[in-house]
Amino acid sequence: MFSSRTPKELTTNKLTKIIEQKKLDNENLLDLTQSNPTSIDIIYPEKEILSALSNPKALIYQPDPKGLFNARKAIVDYYKLRKINIDIENIFLTASTSEAYTLLFKLLMEPGDSLLVPVPSYPLFEHLAQVEGVKTINYTLHYDGTWYIDFHLLQSLCKKNTRAIIIVNPNNPTGSFLKKNELAKLIEFCKDNQLALISDEVFCDYAHYADNERVSTIAEVSEILTFSLNGLSKAACLPQLKLGWILINGQGDNFYQAHNRLEFITDLFLSVSSPVQHALPELLKLAEGIQEQILKRALSNYSWLKSQIKPESVCSLLPIEAGWYAIIQIPKIVPEEELILELLIKDNLIIHPGYFFDLQMDGYLVVSLITKPNIFQVAINKLLSRIG
Ligand SMILES: Cc1ncc(COP(=O)(O)O)c(C=O)c1O
Incomplete structure (x- = not known):
């Protein structure tokens, strides 16, 4: 992970070091940044792909x-x-x-x-x-x-x-x-x-x-x-x-x-x-059969996430038209950098701050909607209970 503002780089290096140490310690990390489609339990037509190659x-x-x-x-x-x-x-x-x-x-x-x-x-x-x-x-x-x-x-x-x-x-x-x-x-x-x-x-x-x-x-x-x-x-x-x-x-x-x-x-x-x-x-x-699975995953994670953010919550979920990501708006009480460090250290949760994507204002987190549903739900529950 990296980004363009200097404090981001510092935080990112710190984050990466903590993640690496946690992996060495065999800790069970909950990764809400997972965007690699080949490691999220999608069923690929393996034989057909290998035969084509x-x-x-x-x-x-x-x-x-x-x-x-x-x-x-x-x-x-x-x-x-x-x-x-x-x-x-x-x-x-x-x-x-x-x-x-x-x-x-x-x-x-x-x-x-x-x-x-x-x-x-x-x-x-x-x-x-x-x-x-x-x-x-x-x-x-x-x-x-x-x-x-x-x-x-x-x-x-x-x-x-x-x-x-x-x-x-x-x-x-x-x-x-x-x-x-x-x-x-x-x-x-x-x-x-x-x-x-x-x-x-x-x-x-x-x-x-x-x-x-x-x-x-x-x-x-x-x-x-x-x-x-x-x-x-x-x-x-x-x-x-x-x-x-x-x-x-x-x-x-x-x-x-x-x-x-x-x-x-x-x-x-x-x-x-x-x-x-x-x-x-x-x-x-x-491609079509693979896309269908990914889209289904993104849609169901998004709709589950929406159901968890109640109208009275301090967080809100931005509407999306497409893609693999969702943006959650959070209260600006704690800087994003501090929050993502706290989430990693205390909850083993890896999450992208908005500034990673150059969102200009503080108070946004980005989650990958293609995360495996079981991990997604545990991770979101931890996130929401920490934010309140
Ligand atoms: C908007 C966008 N363009 C391009 C890419 C990278 O595509 P490629 O793997 O073909 O370089 C990504 C990867 O996540 C992306 O999000």
Whole structure:
């Protein structure tokens, strides 16, 4: 665990040390940060996965900077199932979404350039940008019952050397989707400021309920230069297989130049292994059954959690539209850092403070909704009885 404010780092190191010591002492830790789908008792179709990975075609090396045709065709079919038509030539395979980000930073930016990133959100952007020599400018997502982008603020944050804006849709940990009216404004904003739009859509298959106002992907947006990111890590809950993808869209010279250059960059690395590329069509077919289990787990943990936070409680549960996380608002009497240390030391409870995801205000805890239900319930009971 790490984060960007200095006190956080100190607390995090302290937390990590305590966790390690408790593990050495064989203490029974209750982990509410568990987001690794392979260790939460999900039933994977093991035989089918292993058989897909042992395709003899993988014994032949056929490098292709965009990725093997059949693997990209499987991605076209993945979108087709969602009634979205994409051009197979616009897909580039990567080893992960994290790698996709660094490839896009290389593509779109020179050292010293900047990009706009949402907060609260996935806490890796600052670090991924730093290793590419580019700077992140945080734009805060506001909350007043729903999460939304403040477009006036966005404009004031945009600098001459700002090249792109990232959205995480649906966002992690707020579980909020971009809305159609926000996408229209974002497109105008990108046009006015000549920015590329990067949309991280790894949680797009985990909507908790339907809503016509939301944007589930920007894959078909072509008025500006866009990049939709997704991958097996969440789409099939197979992060260990290391396969993600970038879907580029746009028009005119800007698009063709970016497309050619992205092909040049991916050709330098050729980072996706042949076995996983050959397995992709089968893996994406298996994904639905795995997603169903995860979504069922997230929905039932969320609804149980909701039932435990009574109207008279000092805590409240923020509503979510999608994803694997929930945010609990707690009284600001004790700083988050102190509270999570106390929970760890006294209750063996591991929990993310809001600041881990750059939630700007004190008084929020983030819990993973894919935690095994028995652990989730014991842990939440301990948490609620400590907070009161
Ligand atoms: C929003 C978001 N994007 C990307 C990732 C990482 O994906 P990958 O394993 O493909 O790098 C995560 C991981 O939790 C995430 O939450």
